[in-house]
Amino acid sequence: MKTKRVDVAIIGAGTAGLNARREAEKAGASWVLIESGPYGTTCARVGCMPSKLLIAAAEAAHNVAHAREFGVNVENWNVDGRAVMERVRSERDRFVGFVVDSTESIPEEKRLRGEARFVGPKSLQVGDHTRVEAKSVVIATGSRPWIPPQLDAIRDDVLVNDDVFEWEDLPESMAIFGTGIIGLEIGQALTRLGVQIEFFNPFDELGRFSDPKIVAKAHKVFGKQLTLHLKSDATGVEKVDGGYRIQWTDLNGEDHERVFQHVMSAAGRRPNVEALDLEKAGIPLDHRGLPISDPRTLQCGDTSIFVAGDVSGHRPILHEASDEGRIAGANAAQFPDVQATVRKTSLEIAFTEPQMAIVGERYIDLDPDEIAIGEVSYDNQGRARVMGANCGLVRLYGRKSNCRLIAAEMFGPRVEHTSHLLAWAIQEGLTVPELLEKPVYHPVFEEGIRTAIRNLAKELRVSGQCGPQDRGEGPGA
Ligand SMILES: Cc1cc2nc3c(=O)[nH]c(=O)nc-3n(C[C@H](O)[C@H](O)[C@H](O)COP(=O)(O)OP(=O)(O)OC[C@H]3O[C@@H](n4cnc5c(N)ncnc54)[C@H](O)[C@@H]3O)c2cc1C
Ligand SMILES: NC(=O)c1ccc[n+]([C@@H]2O[C@H](COP(=O)([O-])OP(=O)(O)OC[C@H]3O[C@@H](n4cnc5c(N)ncnc54)[C@H](O)[C@@H]3O)[C@@H](O)[C@H]2O)c1
Numbered sequence: 001m002k003t004k005r006v007d008v009a010i011i012g013a014g015t016a017g018l019n020a021r022r023e024a025e026k027a028g029a030s031w032v033l034i035e036s037g038p039y040g041t042t043c044a045r046v047g048c049m050p051s052k053l054l055i056a057a058a059e060a061a062h063n064v065a066h067a068r069e070f071g072v073n074v075e076n077w078n079v080d081g082r083a084v085m086e087r088v089r090s091e092r093d094r095f096v097g098f099v100v101d102s103t104e105s106i107p108e109e110k111r112l113r114g115e116a117r118f119v120g121p122k123s124l125q126v127g128d129h130t131r132v133e134a135k136s137v138v139i140a141t142g143s144r145p146w147i148p149p150q151l152d153a154i155r156d157d158v159l160v161n162d163d164v165f166e167w168e169d170l171p172e173s174m175a176i177f178g179t180g181i182i183g184l185e186i187g188q189a190l191t192r193l194g195v196q197i198e199f200f201n202p203f204d205e206l207g208r209f210s211d212p213k214i215v216a217k218a219h220k221v222f223g224k225q226l227t228l229h230l231k232s233d234a235t236g237v238e239k240v241d242g243g244y245r246i247q248w249t250d251l252n253g254e255d256h257e258r259v260f261q262h263v264m265s266a267a268g269r270r271p272n273v274e275a276l277d278l279e280k281a282g283i284p285l286d287h288r289g290l291p292i293s294d295p296r297t298l299q300c301g302d303t304s305i306f307v308a309g310d311v312s313g314h315r316p317i318l319h320e321a322s323d324e325g326r327i328a329g330a331n332a333a334q335f336p337d338v339q340a341t342v343r344k345t346s347l348e349i350a351f352t353e354p355q356m357a358i359v360g361e362r363y364i365d366l367d368p369d370e371i372a373i374g375e376v377s378y379d380n381q382g383r384a385r386v387m388g389a390n391c392g393l394v395r396l397y398g399r400k401s402n403c404r405l406i407a408a409e410m411f412g413p414r415v416e417h418t419s420h421l422l423a424w425a426i427q428e429g430l431t432v433p434e435l436l437e438k439p440v441y442h443p444v445f446e447e448g449i450r451t452a453i454r455n456l457a458k459e460l461r462v463s464g465q466c467g468p469q470d471r472g473e474g475p476g477a
Contacts, residue, residue: 001131004032005030005133006029006132007135007333008031010032010329010332015043024329033106033112034126046165047318049092051189051351057193059192061192088165092165112126114130115275117280120282121280121283121304135335137305138305138325140307140325140328142309142311145161150234157244161182173195173198174197175262177267178268179206182266203231206230213395243260283305296340306329308328315343319344354391354392362409363407371398372397372459374455381447393411408422436454
């Protein structure tokens with residue numbers, strides 16, 4: 001058994017872990033990066049990148065399927081499933097290759113392969129070969145798909161996102177359990193590529209929207225495009241010749257059954273903590289056994305253990321994993337001089353069509369007495385209509401007390417771009433009148449956002465709490 005002594009031990013060579021080690025290096029600390037799985041990160045191997053590659057193919061198919069709407073007739077087109085998956089895999093491998101090369105360029109003595117677990121607050125066992133004694137530890141172990149109990153009978157056969165990106169060809173059909181971001185992104189893309197997809201969810205949730213008007217719009221729009229069995233749980237699941245039979249009872253109490261070639265779980269992800277023996281780490285844990293950390297420092301209690309990325313449970317998306325890695329890595333290196341960082345405005349985007357975005361806090365977490373709401377429908381918005389993408393609803397929330405834009409829930413075309421503008425405006429603390437002074441070209445999707453901002457300005461005026469002074473319209477203005 002070897003023993004290694006370092007200032008900072010980082011568990012997990014994903015996005016958060018790689019950023020943590022950069023900060024440890026910058027701070028002049030000695031460090032070691034421990035990884036139990038393949039290098040390459042979840043984002044590049046089985047997450048952001050391959051899912052967007054699949055969506056890009058689906059968009060191409062959708063554009064061809066709808067070309068006739070523009071007077072362009074495309075005859076006898078088809079989807080070559082093998083070619084689709086070949087591109088997904090080869091481009092994915094290219095992205096993964098860059099990350100693997102960069103990770104393998106880290107000097108070998110700073111990399112350990114094997115599963116890490118705590119044997120004490122400052123002591124880790126890696127595999128059966130190395131003991132690491134560290135002044136501080138960064139836990140950056142990511143998350144993994146969860147398979148719900150109703151799939152227990154076929155648990156070993158249930159696919160998760162990782163498996164889809166290994167396919168050599170597209171299947172005929174698949175049942176997807178879960179209508180969150182992963183289910184909708186992958187399921188809608190496969191539907192557009194001609195795979196018969198049906199979604200199952202015992203709950204009524206679609207994505208992460210919380211504003212009832214946006215939720216209703218999303219249900220209406222996705223309800224037309226996708227085969228959704230919401231609030232309908234599977235009553236039976238079994239392996240049969242040619243696939244898996246799912247039995248379910250619909251909202252009207254009627255029983256159904258269908259055989260699918262595959263079954264996939266997209267019912268949420270769980271932080272990777274089981275292997276860590278966290279009870280030996282001496283850190284505060286919640287009722288699920290997950291580390292409790294301060295989102296501004298990522299410190300667990302007052303210990304020298306920090307968490308970063310999906311495992312922290314704060315914001316399980318890529319740019320936040322990078323930020324958390326940096327915060328945790330810097331604080332671990334300079335412990336006990338732990339610095340609090342102001343987090344960026346929260347921004348979540350789902351690459352469905354229409355796209356979904358949540359900027360700032362979700363509507364449900366805002367105090368209804370403190371906000372005014374402005375909205376725009378994209379069902380007839382000029383540029384959206386030009387592009388044949390006229391569908392959606394955007395709602396903006398402004399604070400009555402200071403006229404600032406504070407949050408938005410957005411369902412519509414190209415909101416991946418417009419949501420960035422709003423996130424940047426919110427982070428800069430811009431007021432609604434200040435936003436109305438910004439240039440907007442014609443004809444663009446941003447004109448829809450300007451309409452929503454104008455509506456919000458009107459609502460704030462009606463609320464009577466934003467006087468002319470607050471709106472930048474003081475005497476002489
Ligand atoms: C299908 C899908 C699509 C996504 N799309 C997007 C997107 O479009 N945009 C976006 O912002 N986010 C997206 N995400 C989320 C994003 O991928 C994650 O938030 C991000 O990759 C998390 O990074 P991480 O560093 O926390 O974890 P990871 O990259 O998973 O790294 C954790 C590492 O820790 C290792 N590990 C675990 N336990 C141990 C142990 N005990 N010892 C040693 N090593 C260990 C693991 O092997 C792993 O390599 C998507 C996720 C999925 C699944
Ligand atoms: N574009 C992006 O940024 C992107 C894309 C994919 C994933 N992600 C990240 O990955 C995280 C995980 O995504 P996800 O879609 O797995 O989780 P999620 O939490 O978004 O969705 C889980 C879904 O499963 C449903 N569900 C719960 N129990 C179920 C059951 N027993 N049977 C069937 N359905 C059930 C929920 O109602 C919900 O619809 C996201 O929150 C996001 O942070 C981000």
